[in-house]
Every structure is written in C-alpha cells, then in structure tokens.
Amino acid sequence: MxxxxxxxxxxxxxxxxxxxxxxxxxxxxxxMSNFHNYSFNNTLLICMQNPNASLVAGFNTWKKLKRIVNKGEKGIAILAPCNFKAYIEKDKLDPDTNNPIINANTGEIEKIKVPAMPNRFRTVHVFDINQTKGEPIxxxxxxxxxxxxxxxxxxxxxxxxxxxxxxxxxxxxxxxxxxxxxxxxxxxxxxxxxxxxxxxxxxxxxxxxxxxxxxxxxxxxxxxxxxxxxxxxxxxxxxxxxxxxxxxxxxxxxxxxxxxxxxxxxxxxxxxxxxxxxxxxxKVKELVKSKDVIEVKKDRKSLKDIENQIKDYKQNTAMKQDKQSLTQRICNER
Incomplete structure (x- = not known):
C-alpha cells in the first residue's frame, strides 16, 4: 500500500x-489579479462573518467581471485605509544627534510634513462569489x-x-x-x-x-x-x-x-x-461481513418458509385424500 x-x-x-x-x-x-490579498485582520473578519467565503471582492470589482451582487445580500464588513491624508508640520531632526536642524540662512528650525493619521481606516463592504451571479469566473x-x-x-x-x-x-x-x-x-x-x-x-x-x-x-x-x-x-x-x-x-x-x-x-x-x-x-470488511450475515439469515428464513409451505401442502393434501376416501366409502355403503 x-x-x-x-x-x-x-x-x-x-x-x-x-x-x-x-x-x-x-x-x-x-x-485573480482583480482580487485583493487581504490582511490577516481582514481575513479574520471575513471568516467570522462568512466562514464559507471563497472569493470576495467589492461591488464595483464584481461589476467589472460582469457579475452583479444578488438583491438583498448583506455585505461582509472589512477595514480599508482612508483615501485622503492630513498632514502636520514637525521639526526636522538630525539623524545622528536627533536634534532639530537649524536652517543656515534663516536661523530657524527646519520643518517637514508628516501624515497626521497614518493608521486611519474606514469600513467597506465586500461580497463573496456565492452572493453574486453573472459570467462564470x-x-x-x-x-x-x-x-x-x-x-x-x-x-x-x-x-x-x-x-x-x-x-x-x-x-x-x-x-x-x-x-x-x-x-x-x-x-x-x-x-x-x-x-x-x-x-x-x-x-x-x-x-x-x-x-x-x-x-x-x-x-x-x-x-x-x-x-x-x-x-x-x-x-x-x-x-x-x-x-x-x-x-x-x-x-x-x-x-x-x-x-x-x-x-x-x-x-x-x-x-x-x-x-x-x-x-x-x-470498515468496508465489517459492513460486507454484516450484510452477508443478514443475507444468510434471510436465506435461512426463506428455507424455513419453504419447508413450512411444503409441510402445509402435505397436510392439506393428506386432508383432501382422507376426505375423498371418506366420501368414497359413504358412496359405496349406499
């Protein structure tokens, strides 16, 4: 094996x-290039809401693939980064000393812009292929x-x-x-x-x-x-x-x-x-063996039924013969 x-x-x-x-x-x-590779957290969110999900995408992606979301379907909520970015100004630091850098011409501290909320997310909804219909994938x-x-x-x-x-x-x-x-x-x-x-x-x-x-x-x-x-x-x-x-x-x-x-x-x-x-x-051997035993029992029962039928037939035949014999004797006596 x-x-x-x-x-x-x-x-x-x-x-x-x-x-x-x-x-x-x-x-x-x-x-498949039309579908995103979701983060670990989003994968968990998808599994929690729809454990049988196999291929998910947003409404517009499905439309692009000539499939539409079925009416009344509830979307799977995941997190997506915000498209807009806000910035704030911070002191520009020397990478060696970590001190603010002074502009030689103006004498003022140089500034740099950094995202204000780099980890801001919003909720969006996606749909599994089983929630859509249209052209086959x-x-x-x-x-x-x-x-x-x-x-x-x-x-x-x-x-x-x-x-x-x-x-x-x-x-x-x-x-x-x-x-x-x-x-x-x-x-x-x-x-x-x-x-x-x-x-x-x-x-x-x-x-x-x-x-x-x-x-x-x-x-x-x-x-x-x-x-x-x-x-x-x-x-x-x-x-x-x-x-x-x-x-x-x-x-x-x-x-x-x-x-x-x-x-x-x-x-x-x-x-x-x-x-x-x-x-x-x-397990197959056990099942086959048990079914063979059942069949044997059925066969034995069938044989017993046949024996009983033969016995009944003989008894009925004997009774008929006795009846015929009795009838014949009555006729002879008359």
Missing amino acids: EDKVKKLLTQLEDGVKEVFDSEKYKNYLKT PNLVEELKGNIKDYKNFIESLKAISIFPVKFENIDGECKGYCDFKDRIIAIKTGMDEKQIVKTAIHEIAHSILHGKENSDIDRKTAEVQAESVAFVVCNYYGIDTKDYSFGYVAGWSENKDIKELKNSLSVIQKTSNSLINQINE
Missing part, C-alpha cells in the same frame, strides 16, 4: 506542475461526474470513521462542503455525483484530522493543499480518478510553481492517507 501511495503523490506533484504551465492557469491568474477545477461501484458501502465507511458526524446539506454557490470545528460537523452539498461526494467527504475528513486547534498555526493555503492531496491519494487508491479537480485545486492554493505547500507536507499527507485507507478497508 505504501508504495502505491508514494506513486500517487508523485503523480499529484507532476500533475500540479502541468497545471502551472497551462493556458487555463494563465487565464485564471489574469482574473475562470476556474482551475472541474466538478467530478460519475458514479462509484459499491458507493453505499464506501460512503457508509467514511461516515463511520469520521471523527465528526457527516451530513448532507443544501449549500448555495460553489462550495462543495465544509468542516465546522465549532459545531463539530462535516457538511456535504446535496445533488452532486457520487465521485464528487466521496472526494469532498475525504477532503473534509482530512481537515477534521489535521487542522483543529492544536494545528492552528498552519496557514489556509497549506491546510487546503494537505486536505485535497489526502483526498486525491485515497480516492485514486480505490480507482476513483479525481485529477480533473485535485490538480487544479492544489495549484490554485499553492503560493507559486515550487509548490512548497505540497512538498513540505508530503510526510503528513502520506501518513494521513495510509491511516484513512486502513480504516476504510477495515
């Missing part, structure tokens, strides 16, 4: 590198289509091994699922094909294992790369091809082409993937 997992990780790394060289990635970068991923052999056993196994309960939910927009550490649940979007459901479930289960409070120092990019890489390895181990989604997803969350988030996490990804595969194997 470990050799197969290593080969899958190599396949993932090569596939992600190919995405970086694709025309699709160039179009993606061109579009270039994406590096393609939603997985198709069904999976023995899907029922597979998804039951994933639910059984997950440390958080897994439930299905109507989720608006592009979000496929989420892991809620506060309420300790994993939600999967309804209406998707079996391949996408299984891949998303493993992705969120990986989050629940790797990215709790004890690992809060892991940045968002690394967390997403780790979770999707585990999902890719586990799915492909069972013959579920997710490259159309996983390669682009990992590339989209990587800082640049050196994919340091992936390379620095290979041991974590391998260990987590191996653990999940082992747990899934054991």
Whole structure:
C-alpha cells in the first residue's frame, strides 16, 4: 500500500506542475489579479462573518467581471485605509544627534510634513462569489461526474470513521462542503455525483484530522493543499480518478510553481492517507461481513418458509385424500 501511495503523490506533484504551465492557469491568474490579498485582520473578519467565503471582492470589482451582487445580500464588513491624508508640520531632526536642524540662512528650525493619521481606516463592504451571479469566473477545477461501484458501502465507511458526524446539506454557490470545528460537523452539498461526494467527504475528513486547534498555526493555503492531496491519494487508491479537480485545486492554493505547500507536507499527507485507507478497508470488511450475515439469515428464513409451505401442502393434501376416501366409502355403503 505504501508504495502505491508514494506513486500517487508523485503523480499529484507532476500533475500540479502541468497545471502551472497551462493556458487555463494563465487565464485564471489574469482574473485573480482583480482580487485583493487581504490582511490577516481582514481575513479574520471575513471568516467570522462568512466562514464559507471563497472569493470576495467589492461591488464595483464584481461589476467589472460582469457579475452583479444578488438583491438583498448583506455585505461582509472589512477595514480599508482612508483615501485622503492630513498632514502636520514637525521639526526636522538630525539623524545622528536627533536634534532639530537649524536652517543656515534663516536661523530657524527646519520643518517637514508628516501624515497626521497614518493608521486611519474606514469600513467597506465586500461580497463573496456565492452572493453574486453573472459570467462564470475562470476556474482551475472541474466538478467530478460519475458514479462509484459499491458507493453505499464506501460512503457508509467514511461516515463511520469520521471523527465528526457527516451530513448532507443544501449549500448555495460553489462550495462543495465544509468542516465546522465549532459545531463539530462535516457538511456535504446535496445533488452532486457520487465521485464528487466521496472526494469532498475525504477532503473534509482530512481537515477534521489535521487542522483543529492544536494545528492552528498552519496557514489556509497549506491546510487546503494537505486536505485535497489526502483526498486525491485515497480516492485514486480505490480507482476513483479525481485529477480533473485535485490538480487544479492544489495549484490554485499553492503560493507559486515550487509548490512548497505540497512538498513540505508530503510526510503528513502520506501518513494521513495510509491511516484513512486502513480504516476504510477495515470498515468496508465489517459492513460486507454484516450484510452477508443478514443475507444468510434471510436465506435461512426463506428455507424455513419453504419447508413450512411444503409441510402445509402435505397436510392439506393428506386432508383432501382422507376426505375423498371418506366420501368414497359413504358412496359405496349406499
């Protein structure tokens, strides 16, 4: 198993590198240049108000991208620096002595202008892509289509091994699922094909294992790369091809082409993937075995029913024969 997992990780790394060289990635970068890189504080504000936010921008930016904000949507409040600047005059100081500099011609202290409120901010509102509609945004991923052999056993196994309960939910927009550490649940979007459901479930289960409070120092990019890489390895181990989604997803969350988030996490990804595969194997065996026992019991019950039917048939036949014999004797006596 470990050799197969290593080969899958190599396949993932090569596939992600190919995405970086694709025309699709160039179009993606061109579009992403319209979006800001938000500060740590603003990122926290966004997450607090909309934990499922994936791509946010102001009203005018969405309009520029030929998308409009849905009527009635509540904006996400963040802080932005004020556009205007006020200045005050201060004494110009000698950098060596820290004493005011005297103008040789006028004999007066030289002055310089400095911003009066360099850290002044105002509240502005942005909107997540799920709050807008219009032209599609270039994406590096393609939603997985198709069904999976023995899907029922597979998804039951994933639910059984997950440390958080897994439930299905109507989720608006592009979000496929989420892991809620506060309420300790994993939600999967309804209406998707079996391949996408299984891949998303493993992705969120990986989050629940790797990215709790004890690992809060892991940045968002690394967390997403780790979770999707585990999902890719586990799915492909069972013959579920997710490259159309996983390669682009990992590339989209990587800082640049050196994919340091992936390379620095290979041991974590391998260990987590191996653990999940082992747990899934054991749980599938248990489910299959329990269902076989149920089937055997059903078969035994069926056999017993047949035996009872035969017994009833014989009894009914014997009663008919006795009745016919009695009728015949009465006729003869007459």
